[in-house]
Amino acid sequence: MLVLSSPSGAGKTTLSRKLLASDERITMSVSVTTRPPRPGEVEGKDYYFVDVPTFHRMRDEGELLEHAVVFDNLYGTPRPAVEQALSAGRDVLFDIDWQGTQQLGETAQQDLVKVFLLPPTAADLEQRLRSRAQDSEEVVRQRMAKASDEISHYTEYDYIIINHEVDDSLGKLTAILQAERLKRRRLTGLSSFVKGLRDAL
Ligand SMILES: Nc1nc2c(ncn2[C@@H]2O[C@H](COP(=O)(O)OP(=O)(O)O)[C@@H](O)[C@H]2O)c(=O)[nH]1
Numbered sequence: 074m075l076v077l078s079s080p081s082g083a084g085k086t087t088l089s090r091k092l093l094a095s096d097e098r099i100t101m102s103v104s105v106t107t108r109p110p111r112p113g114e115v116e117g118k119d120y121y122f123v124d125v126p127t128f129h130r131m132r133d134e135g136e137l138l139e140h141a142v143v144f145d146n147l148y149g150t151p152r153p154a155v156e157q158a159l160s161a162g163r164d165v166l167f168d169i170d171w172q173g174t175q176q177l178g179e180t181a182q183q184d185l186v187k188v189f190l191l192p193p194t195a196a197d198l199e200q201r202l203r204s205r206a207q208d209s210e211e212v213v214r215q216r217m218a219k220a221s222d223e224i225s226h227y228t229e230y231d232y233i234i235i236n237h238e239v240d241d242s243l244g245k246l247t248a249i250l251q252a253e254r255l256k257r258r259r260l261t262g263l264s265s266f267v268k269g270l271r272d273a274l
């Protein structure tokens with residue numbers, strides 16, 4: 074379970090899309106949200122867009138692995154898709170905030186790799202939020218105002234990437250993923266492989 078968090082506009086969505094396109098062993102966890110869709114966002118690909126009663130029902134029936142309020146909207150991770158992907162041996166990428174990351178850590182600390190993305194400067198962050206051109210001025214101001222609070226959680230993460238240039242950041246994220254996959258405890262079948270090797274010696 075690879076978690077990518079950052080203040081809004083630092084580049085999580087951009088980097089996630091590139092990672093998904095370049096690595097066929099990882100699946101995106103598509104969240105449910107009560108936030109209205111942005112122009113171009115696709116139901117079931119970017120988010121499942123639901124109303125508040127639907128979200129509450131999903132939460133109350135235990136269908137969400139974690140959930141949080143972010144910028145006055147509700148966000149949550151549907152449980153079944155994640156469980157299916159993990160049991161099929163796939164890795165899962167989460168674009169979730171620090172609250173959700175903490176909740177995943179309560180039950181799956183060993184299976185979690187946490188990456189925090191930082192913008193190079195405050196001016197870059199603001200420029201990226203504006204260049205996305207999908208949020209109103211009020212929403213951009215609200216997100217800038219929250220960025221410092223979001224960033225204060227960077228110490229809860231395993232890895233930090235300062236997102237200067239997208240392809241360079243993708244290289245770093247890919248390196249993290251490769252190294253974490255090579256952790257001894259994550260290599261299923263390793264002991265029988267080594268036994269076979271040793272038996273043949
Ligand atoms: N806890 C939690 N946070 C989420 C989830 N989905 C998205 N988020 C976070 O909600 C925040 C707002 O997301 P979004 O509205 O797409 O705006 P963006 O980050 O500016 O693209 C970001 O910090 C996301 O990482 C989720 O399922 N759970």
Ligand SMILES: Nc1ncnc2c1ncn2[C@@H]1O[C@H](COP(=O)(O)OP(=O)(O)O)[C@@H](O)[C@H]1O
Pocket residue numbers: 079080081082083084085086087088201202204205206236237238239
């Ligand atoms: N390294 C980067 N350099 C310049 N612009 C970037 C970079 N990463 C992302 N962007 C741009 O910044 C804007 C916000 O990125 P996005 O991926 O939507 O952020 P987030 O998902 O973290 O809110 C988008 O217009 C995106 O194209």
